[in-house]
Amino acid sequence: MRVVGSAALAFGFLCAATASLHPRSYETHDFFALHLDGSISPADVAHHLGARHEGPIGELPHHHTFSIPREVSADTDTLLEHARSRRKLARRDNNELLDGVLWSQKLDPPRKRLQKRLPSPPENLPRAPINTHDNVDAVHSQKQIAASLDITDPIFSGQWHLFNTVQIGHDLNVTGAWLEGITGKGVITAVVDDGLDMYSNDLKPNYFAEGSFDFNDQVPEPKPRLLEDRHGTRCAGEIAAARNDICGLGVAYDSRVSGVRILSEPIDDTDEAAAINYAYQQNDIYSCSWGPPDDGATMEGPGVLIKRAMVNGIQNGRGGKGSIFVFAAGNGASHDDNCNFDGYTNSIYSITVGAIDREGLHPSYSESCSAQMVVAYSSGSSDAIHTTDVGADKCYNFHGGTSAAGPLAAGSVALALSARPELTWRDAQYIMVETAVPIHEDDGSWQVLKTGKKFSHDWGFGKVDAYALVQKARAWELVKPQAWFHSPWLRVQHKIPQGDQGLASSYTVTKEMIKEANLERLEHVTVTMNVNHTRRGDLSVELRSPDGVISHLSTARRPDNEEAGYVDWTFMSVAHWGESGIGTWMVIVKDTDVNEFAGEFTDWRLNLWGEAIDGSNQPLHPMPNEHDDDHNIEDAIVATTSINPAPAKTDPPGPATDGVDRPVKPKPTAQPTTPAEAPAETADVPSPTETDAVETPTTTASSDSFLPSFFPTFGASKRTQAWIYAAIGSIIVFCIALGVYFQVQRRKRQRKDPHDDYDFEMIEDEDELQAMTGTSGRTHRRGGELYNAFAGESDEEPLFSDEDDEPYNDRRSSENRKERRSTEQSR
Numbered sequence: 001m002r003v004v005g006s007a008a009l010a011f012g013f014l015c016a017a018t019a020s021l022h023p024r025s026y027e028t029h030d031f032f033a034l035h036l037d038g039s040i041s042p043a044d045v046a047h048h049l050g051a052r053h054e055g056p057i058g059e060l061p062h063h064h065t066f067s068i069p070r071e072v073s074a075d076t077d078t079l080l081e082h083a084r085s086r087r088k089l090a091r092r093d094n095n096e097l098l099d100g101v102l103w104s105q106k107l108d109p110p111r112k113r114l115q116k117r118l119p120s121p122p123e124n125l126p127r128a129p130i131n132t133h134d135n136v137d138a139v140h141s142q143k144q145i146a147a148s149l150d151i152t153d154p155i156f157s158g159q160w161h162l163f164n165t166v167q168i169g170h171d172l173n174v175t176g177a178w179l180e181g182i183t184g185k186g187v188i189t190a191v192v193d194d195g196l197d198m199y200s201n202d203l204k205p206n207y208f209a210e211g212s213f214d215f216n217d218q219v220p221e222p223k224p225r226l227l228e229d230r231h232g233t234r235c236a237g238e239i240a241a242a243r244n245d246i247c248g249l250g251v252a253y254d255s256r257v258s259g260v261r262i263l264s265e266p267i268d269d270t271d272e273a274a275a276i277n278y279a280y281q282q283n284d285i286y287s288c289s290w291g292p293p294d295d296g297a298t299m300e301g302p303g304v305l306i307k308r309a310m311v312n313g314i315q316n317g318r319g320g321k322g323s324i325f326v327f328a329a330g331n332g333a334s335h336d337d338n339c340n341f342d343g344y345t346n347s348i349y350s351i352t353v354g355a356i357d358r359e360g361l362h363p364s365y366s367e368s369c370s371a372q373m374v375v376a377y378s379s380g381s382s383d384a385i386h387t388t389d390v391g392a393d394k395c396y397n398f399h400g401g402t403s404a405a406g407p408l409a410a411g412s413v414a415l416a417l418s419a420r421p422e423l424t425w426r427d428a429q430y431i432m433v434e435t436a437v438p439i440h441e442d443d444g445s446w447q448v449l450k451t452g453k454k455f456s457h458d459w460g461f462g463k464v465d466a467y468a469l470v471q472k473a474r475a476w477e478l479v480k481p482q483a484w485f486h487s488p489w490l491r492v493q494h495k496i497p498q499g500d501q502g503l504a505s506s507y508t509v510t511k512e513m514i515k516e517a518n519l520e521r522l523e524h525v526t527v528t529m530n531v532n533h534t535r536r537g538d539l540s541v542e543l544r545s546p547d548g549v550i551s552h553l554s555t556a557r558r559p560d561n562e563e564a565g566y567v568d569w570t571f572m573s574v575a576h577w578g579e580s581g582i583g584t585w586m587v588i589v590k591d592t593d594v595n596e597f598a599g600e601f602t603d604w605r606l607n608l609w610g611e612a613i614d615g616s617n618q619p620l621h622p623m624p625n626e627h628d629d630d631h632n633i634e635d636a637i638v639a640t641t642s643i644n645p646a647p648a649k650t651d652p653p654g655p656a657t658d659g660v661d662r663p664v665k666p667k668p669t670a671q672p673t674t675p676a677e678a679p680a681e682t683a684d685v686p687s688p689t690e691t692d693a694v695e696t697p698t699t700t701a702s703s704d705s706f707l708p709s710f711f712p713t714f715g716a717s718k719r720t721q722a723w724i725y726a727a728i729g730s731i732i733v734f735c736i737a738l739g740v741y742f743q744v745q746r747r748k749r750q751r752k753d754p755h756d757d758y759d760f761e762m763i764e765d766e767d768e769l770q771a772m773t774g775t776s777g778r779t780h781r782r783g784g785e786l787y788n789a790f791a792g793e794s795d796e797e798p799l800f801s802d803e804d805d806e807p808y809n810d811r812r813s814s815e816n817r818k819e820r821r822s823t824e825q826s827r
């Protein structure tokens with residue numbers, strides 16, 4: 001361990017944070033993470049607790065790890081509990097030391113992550129792509145470009161994602177940026193993965209050692225050590241493979257690349273937190289092609305320490321401009337998985353990247369969700385990404401999955417940063433949104449937003465265009481700081497009807513609230529919610545904005561048999577980018593499957609994030625805390641709730657009905673800062689007159705074609721949008737008097753906090769883990785299991801599928817769309 005220490009010290013201050021790392025003996029010791037106030041020293045705390053100070057937690061200010069022998073750790077628990085309750089009561093007695101403990105968490109042992117499933121072997125690939133006819137002119141320009149840039153890399157001509165000579169236009173459109181001299185100089189991307197072969201001659205010239213670390217073996221050099229440690233190297237090659245005589249080129253071939261190795265062995269939350277902040281003044285971008293399992297049954301996000309590290313990254317990384325996190329959306333689409341069930345991809349701090357293949361099709365593996373920002377090229381239609389492999393001069397032609405899409409977006413951001421280093425993490429997201437190119441605009445997945453931009457849950461804002469991104473970066477006016485609005489908790493506590501109906505709950509955000517929040521225009525919207533259900537996979541959730549834009553926050557998932565609903569889960573959407581936020585927001589929870597599994601929508605809260613009106617005085621958002629969502633249900637204000645009785649029809653025949661009054665009666669007492677004490681329950685029930693007034697759209701929507709409510713076929717045309725707007729008017733045809741119900745239901749919310757529920761059993765092997773987590777592979781929320789998104793494909797679902805895109809949405813909708821598609825095809 002001292003050897004590790006001195007080796008790390010050789011790297012100077014960069015490694016100071018990791019100098020005291022050593023293999024943690026979780027068998028004999030319990031570990032605690034403490035956040036201390038600046039006034040007390042970790043040594044004093046250790047002394048007081050009879051603990052050993054293990055060291056700081058990465059770059060998190062005043063966060064430290066302590067260990068205590070198992071025999072005595074129960075006492076520490078009691079002590080810390082004592083400290084917690086004292087803090088709660090704001091009581092100060094003579095124990096000043098404990099007063100300095102701002103936050104504490106017992107650490108879970110590193111969990112053995114699920115076995116990596118190796119990618120489909122290359123021999124499964126069809127020998128030749130279906131369409132291999134090079135365009136003669138394109139080949140000619142490719143040669144010219146190579147000549148003028150001195151590109152001699154042997155596989156450059158096969159790197160279709162950089163310059164496609166077969167399917168013209170289906171590439172990153174990057175060569176124009178190179179010709180203008182933008183090749184990534186001065187920018188560093190950390191590939192957080194299973195290692196990086198710094199001795200590959202294709203990566204060696206651009207390898208950045210000081211930004212690199214191996215958290216699995218606790219050594220400075222993140223060398224691939226296991227046979228399957230190839231994924232990180234392949235991703236790194238896509239970003240920064242050098243312009244030389246080896247293999248091909250990275251998108252930003254003059255940028256540098258670091259390796260941060262975390263995926264090869266189990267790691268605990270402190271190491272993961274340290275990893276995503278590693279050398280965060282040098283590393284600009286963190287490219288992450290992994291996440292919780294994409295099995296359609298897992299709903300899992302980062303633990304609090306990791307969330308804090310992400311916030312620390314965007315607030316303090318890169319000299320305060322913010323680390324840029326890029327995440328692969330996930331490969332679970334064929335298992336009904338959706339990137340909003342992954343707490344990394346649905347974070348507002350990450351750029352979530354799905355895949356598109358070389359024919360421009362939606363690969364069957366690539367997950368959709370409202371948090372998906374863009375797509376980038378990857379495997380499908382009989383080809384994959386051609387990149388660098390582990391070995392001195394090894395290349396690899398079969399890299400794929402969303403794992404391969406993420407790094408191409410990361411490389412494009414590296415180009416943008418090299419053209420414009422002062423972009424903040426939010427500017428980077430803006431220019432992505434601004435320059436992404438919509439594709440298949442008539443596929444029924446697109447909505448036109450208030451800003452005129454288009455958004456699709458399948459494609460995000462479209463595919464990355466590196467040239468356009470760089471141009472936008474150059475001219476971009478930097479955005480003002482981030483502001484936010486958090487609504488109070490909104491109480492629903494109502495049974496969710498089964499079938500195509502849904503339970504709708506709304507909340508009105510006033511102009512004053514937005515002004516008070518210093519919020520000029522929206523970027524991300526998040527909804528944190530509690531739904532109580534006996535089968536999670538039956539649920540789906542829509543969010544409708546005042547501007548009539550619909551986010552499918554969650555979708556039904558066949559494999560998800562979890563006997564639970566959503567517990568303080570936060571869904572995210574980028575579909576409301578540019579809206580004002582003012583007006584009535586509605587959340588509709590559906591339980592489409594009529595079966596014995598049922599549930600109740602308990603409560604929710606709306607969070608709007610965006611640009612500040614006045615940037616001069618806007619503070620940074622506080623660090624996340626596991627108690628952020630704690631609340632008493634009885635303190636939550638009663639939201640306007642109704643059953644959504646009439647499934648909407650598609651293909652609206654009616655005339656534009658702009659200006660139809662919203663059926664929702666806003667709750668006048670709703671204030672964000674002061675939760676209403678005793679709401680006048682009956683005031684929320686619309687009078688019969690109001691109800692009648694909104695029935696009209698229901699009767700005009702008389703199409704025979706049956707589709708589930710608000711099937712997302714609206715989009716392109718204004719007319720369609722208008723109709724949707726009208727359809728929203730049909731939501732409330734009757735309301736139930738909830739008052740009495742609430743009166744009866746009033747009780748303190750009993751909710752088990754998952755973060756206080758420590759489970760210290762060592763997981764010795766895979767079998768045991770499986771037994772713990774069930775055959776479906778579902779895991780607990782705070783798992784440390786990460787896996788490589790490429791390997792997320794099972795054998796029976798090859799990555800290289802020619803299958804047409806699996807459209808986004810719950811399975812019923814996708815069936816409908818398939819039907820629709822086949823009708824179109826037969827035409």
Ligand SMILES: *[C@@H]1O[C@H](CO)[C@@H](O)[C@H](O)[C@H]1NC(C)=O
Nearest residue numbers: 173175176177437465467468
């Ligand atoms: C691609 O790059 C070229 C410059 O090389 C630019 O003119 C064009 O607008 C970009 N986008 C598309 C979709 O071609």
Ligand SMILES: *[C@@H]1O[C@H](CO)[C@@H](O)[C@H](O)[C@H]1NC(C)=O
Nearest residue numbers: 532533534598599600750751
């Ligand atoms: C909802 O939660 C309560 C406890 O808070 C429980 O008693 C009830 O059975 C749950 N209902 C469903 C449908 O899960």
